[in-house]
Amino acid sequence: MNGAVIFDPLLPWAVLSGAALLAAAFLVLAVWRGLSGWWLRGLSALALLLAIANPSLQREERAPLSDIVLLIVDESASQQLSDRPAQTEDAIDRVRAEIAAMDNTELRVVTLEDAQDDGGTLLMTALSEAMAEVPRARLAGAILLTDGQLHDIDHAPDMPAPLQTLLTGRQSDWDRRLIVKNAPAFAIIDEEVQLTLRIDDQGAVPDAAGASAELSIAVDGGAPEVYTVPVGRDLDLPVTLSHGGMNVIQFQLAEAEGELTDRNNAAVIQINGVRDRLRVLLVSGEPHPGERTWRNLLKSDSSVDLVHFTILRPPEKQDGVPVTELSLIAFPTRELFLEKVDEFDLIIFDRYKRRGILPSIYLDNVRDYVEKGGAVLIAAGPDFASADSLYRSPLSEILPAAPTARVIEEGYRPEITDLGARHPVTEGLKDAWTGNGGEWGRWFRLIELEANRGQTVLGGVGGRPLLVLDRVGEGRVALMASDHAWLWNRGFEGGGPQLELLRRLAHWMMKEPELEEEALSAVAEGQTLTITRRSLQDAPRSVEITGPDGAVTVLPLEETQPGKYTGVFEGPEIGLYRLRDEALETVVGLGPAAPREFEETIATGDKLEAAVRATRGGILPLERGAPDIRQVREGRVAAGRGWIGITPRDAYLTADVTIVPLAPAWAFLLLAALLSVGAWLREGRR
Template sequence: MTRLGFDPLLPWPFVAALVALALLAAGLAWWRGLRGWPWRGLAGLAAAAALAGPTLETGVRRGLSDIVLLVEDQSASQSLPGRAEQARAAADAFAERLTARPGTELRRITVGDDPDGTRLGEAITRALAAEPEARVAGTIVVTDGQLHDAPSLPATAPAPVHVLLTGQPSDWDRRLVVEEAPAFGLIGQPVTIRLRVEDQGAVPDEVQGRAVTLRVSIDGAREEVVAIPPGMPLDIPVTPEHPGQNVVAVSIDPPEGEPPQLTDLNDRAAIQIEGVRDRLRVLLVSGEPHPGSRVWRNILKSDTNVDLVHFTILRPPDKMDGVPVDELALIAFPTEALFEERIEDFDLIIFDRYSVRGILPSAYFDNIRRYVENGGALLVSSGSEAASVESLHLSPLGAILPGRPTGLFLDAPFLPQLTGEGRRHPVTAALPGAPDPERTDAPHWGRWLRMGDVIPEPDAEVLMTGDEGRPLLIASRVGEGRVALLTSDQVWLWARGFEGGGPQAELLRRVAHWSMKEPDLEEESLQVQLSGNLGLIVTRRTMEDAVGPVTITQADGATAELTLEPAGEGRFTGRWQAPGPGLYRLAEGELSRVVAVGPSAPREFEQTVATGARLEPLAQATNGTVLPLSEGVPDLRTVSVERQAHGEGIQRPWIAITPREAEAVDGLAIRPLLPPWAWLLLVVGLALVAWLVEAGRVGRRRVRA
């Protein structure tokens, strides 16, 4: 291919000025009547053309093949009945036809599963960007139309985009939609979950509009059955019963109709609600003042999530100092409201060196005992009063305390030690700085200076010991509640750093939170932690020396067993890989746990009925079309650019690609239109002709005398 080009010797403005000057000179000569004005103008234009540097460009061009993109959707939704076969047959048919066409290259792009759904828009955009725009002759997309990145779709394409939809016209599906679900909820306070049942596609007449059976359960407990009409939202109140994760499993019964729905994977959902306490309400009852009272108060007041009510006795009744009562009393303490009317509002009651001196009636102690038996928490820190007739053990509370005093109180320094049970129990396990019984020279806690002697109850657990192995910290369960007993009032020595101190804040925090049934401090618990890629880390806490295997029940009823290995005192762990997302129930002995692994209803199955609504704008913008494969694989044709690329044939529809006829330049030769000496001769010759014409030597006849 040869074409004319320019390589000017001077900038184009100078060349333009020369052209204007030549035309001006020719016009002036014409105005003055000079007969050589045309030649003058041609000479100036020839000089300007010489300065413009005209060239002849001769190139060697090669035709390029057309490129057709074949995008195959192989996401999870394509695994629904019949779709994979449809997609494979259509893709193979077009691949065979395009490969057989001369001058056509095929690019097959596969779109698989992604945690964010089907990334079809991103795949199409990348495939178009990877190819030269001038060579793309068409794009064929085989999919069910369910993509989750519609904003990533290009607005247009250089060639027709055709969408071939899998599925059947009779496809339909029913799914459970969670419209609203809280992430957190107060323990004991109901929260609302809003659900809706949605029908999609060609719903059979025997199913259309009929009520659906909805089943709801919390942490695998007894199911509640509710009827819900399709399309109508339903608010369901659920109550978190414990701190930590509360798993609400909801499901609908499969509909009975022909043809059956596409899938039941979207007929269930798992909602995880984190149970939190509103504010921990703690009642601290202090007896005679001592240094440990400030330790308790500082620990409780430092936690902004604790509402503390402190009832302290500063002047016992037996103190006869002659001070008038009206000079001492400021306001009357509401003991009746606290110990009778509002006692159930407290999460924890603490008695710190309290002596029974008749200030609180015996009926109040009965109320506290019933409060504990009904699920409350009690913590007693005793001193020398425990060995006297004023001990709490001689009150109605003595029936629930985990130890009986012997009447002996020891004033001798001792080093607190962990028992075998204490090394397993979550309250005292792995306390920082715990003494090592096998190493006497190792760093350890500071000593305490006195303690009482008690006899633990048979069902109580001794977690720490003091002088000569006497019980120092005892924990027990009473009815639905819990009681902890500390037989010394010397924990404040750790707070002061005596002989190095100790973890008094951590110890008291654990005791208090264990009393209030925090899941992380349960001595018999089954804990599950999610790891990456659908993995489960199962931890079993126990006071026993061995545990059995954990039975894992999957959503389809299949079971698997996981053997746990020792991982420290009182802990056994194991790892298990879930075969897929869903709801799993884990059980070991009497303990069970329900956990949601990944989304219970994968995003791929939120919308299952095939549709071309999201891809149709792109197809229309490129003169393409959206066709269902249920009518058969369409024929393939070729049309020119800007022509409609689809239509109805005699037997079946057809789609078309547009040949691009792109070319590549393999070589290019450039040579001047005339050599410099030829331009010089041309300019001089034209100027000479102009002079001869004007001098009368050319164009006139000679007259003979």
């Protein structure tokens, strides 16, 4: 029970205050005139004012509420290092026992793990959310059980009670980490770019750790190369990309004895390799309607440097015109095919035939260029089936099909072969064409070929080879057995996907990664890996996934399109995953290679210092033992050597309220009358 006097005036407080002032004025006048009953008159006025103020006695029946102490337990990844889990469990047991021994006090435990999307430890967010569920009047204190490595200190709430920190970890802890300070998202192939790395030691580094470390570097999952590098200094690493598309570079530090973790000893950098300019040499044997098709296609791409020559006046043509009067540009055969052939990414022979312009030694140099990594595309016309065919030259050693000397002149619609339905050059080409109801227009010429190797991806009359692709040495060769692709460009019978076909063909020959027949790739989104495997072989596929912890998972892949197998893998943790399928291997990072939780692993209370001191709390290392918990008055120091404090709140719940007037109104009026009469009698003759 608890009682208090309250007032419920019969008139507004402003009127009551005016009456009190008026009564005081009359009382002063009485004193000034020397009236002996002035004090009786004052008491009478006071009785009247009390009557108007209507005093009452309020009695409350209160139910006391318990004090609440919050224990926020950090169970993030950095808290799993060394013996921190054991320290945490012991501290929780000690806090539970201490709070249980206090009267009218309860403990609420809140645990938090790593935030999603590598958000780190959101300790203050967890504290704010826990406080939102507790009445501030009952909060006696909050205890943070953590290593002090949090990432939301700016969200520290306003505490009405002491904030304490129990710090895990040990003074002897130390760790080594690899930092990628600068890495470009893309770089030009065969041009040097600079990466900046740094190796830092944190904590109580032992003398035996040394000032150098072993760093291994692996490119695209290949064999690593090991280097000895200094610690504590920026390392400028020159890198030259060798191929287009995604280049995956993996860095790995050798684990040092005694360091907390090796999870921050690795990093994966993905750099997209792009070509500065694609140089293409187009040699047209003679003017024809399809010549402009090739030229328009290649000139429409701003990244392509096109060198185009058309043979307008072959050597055998003798019309008597003096050479000095000709405006034609001489064909620089020696410069192009001996001195600068290696500078081209692709050479196209468009309806070209042997006329003595290119001697055999030049064509033999082209064959050597292909075997060393170049690319040659032959768009064959009728001359390819004649005695002057390019096949009757050193190029026959690299061509995947031989002409039979027969030229078929009849209408036909190009068809994608079974193998072509799986090849990225022609895969989905039929579905991509929506014109003319999906039907392709006809072509009217086919040079009959006998394919002796390579992949036939398009067929013509009677299923004969129309487009044959092959790899020769390190280079690539394509042979198209017709010069009528331009009919699609002109829209004959509705046309066809001529530009898309030629674009894919040209980019496949220039080794664009997205058009590789045999490829293994993965795209990471959050904790999900979407794995894609391309293959020309029709067989069940699976991929072997090795996680950051060394665990191996075999994931079956489903054929979603001809030649394309996909699968989805949910990574259990952030880190580096190695994918392997037969001879193909790649590395992908799920989240950062070193998660935010492992950027700083040494336990420290520096980040919490300001928030804790503002409430007069303390930061106590658990290495010295779990502290006692005491009750301290509000505003007093709440931490000391071996102890932390909480503030009792004495909160209660009002169960019932009773209001009783102190006296009836007539009693106040009677008292005022008696006092007034007394004053009159004292001041009168009696």
